[in-house]
Amino acid sequence: MTSYSIWMLEYSHCMAQPMGCIFYGQWNAGSRMFAYGYAYLEGGGHRILVDIGHDNDSSNKHYNDINAIEDWQPPAAVLAKVGVSPEDIDTVILTHAHYDHAGAARHFPNATFYLQKVELESSRWALDNKHLYSSIIGALDPEDVTMLEDLAESGRLRLLDGPVEDLFPGLHIRTAYDTHTMGGQYVVVENGGESWVVTGDALYSYENAEGIGGSGEMVNIGFGGGSGWRGLQIIDEMARTAGDTNRLVIVHEYDTFRRHPSRKYDDNLSVAELLLAPGEPSRITIPQPLATTL
Secondary structure (H helix, E strand, C coil): CCCCEEEEEEEEEEEEEEHHHHCCCCCCCCEEEEEEEEEEEEECCEEEEECCCCCCCCCHHHHHHHCCEECCCCHHHHHHCCCCCHHHCCEEECCCCCHHHHCCHHHCCCCEEEEEHHHHHHHHHHHHCHHHHHHHCCCCCHHHHHHHHHHHHHCCEEEECCCEEEEECCEEEEEEECCCCCEEEEEEEEECCEEEEECHHHCCCHHHHHCHHHCCCCCCCCCCCCCHHHHHHHHHHHHHHHCCHHHEECCCCCCHHHHCCEEECCCCCEEEEEECCCCCCCCCCCCCCCCECC
């Protein structure tokens, strides 16, 4: 069985994300810190990203600004913290097509991309019918969808029709249809009898699975276009698959950096080291100028 290492890489953040976006029904509950990140995996000779963030050198900058996102850094600067470059990445699994998960695709010239076919098709359909869907596609950049279509046409984006077992040994793609988006997907990584789940935006917080304040009552995310019923089913499915909510890799969850070994750098962004393969040294303990721990 292949052993994997997993890091969560923060590339920007929102200092005051409304709680009503994170938790359904919490309309007047204030705000909290909201990370923007992606997951980096190594194992079996592969260098893999699950999602890739957005690109402030493109039309994504508009979405960055209207959402009050701060401290953005490009993939080259973010990946350098774990010793790799965008050119090193051979595989990118996109959980969905929103700008903050797919917008930086142009930075990865050597990667093969994976996305659910229904996600790309439904994104195009929604854009072509904005008069009907504009209220639920606020995170969908039309230029990103065109870019993804071009990647599919060139053969670099592989459109999937459902789950994939063992994309690589011990790494599986599962579907999260009709939740945050119509064609979402998530990633399961098996490691020594345990499973880690990279959730995409089916969860924004550990508390979506644990209950607000640890109440035990699962609560769906507040922002999305799919079924609330299905959203809760997928949250439960992910939590059961992981077996421990600390093994949910939630790239918008700032508490990740408190629950796992992490390091905050001089650019005000953090890296969490979630899982190290046997014999793999830490990549966040090497002293770096001006870097500080949380």
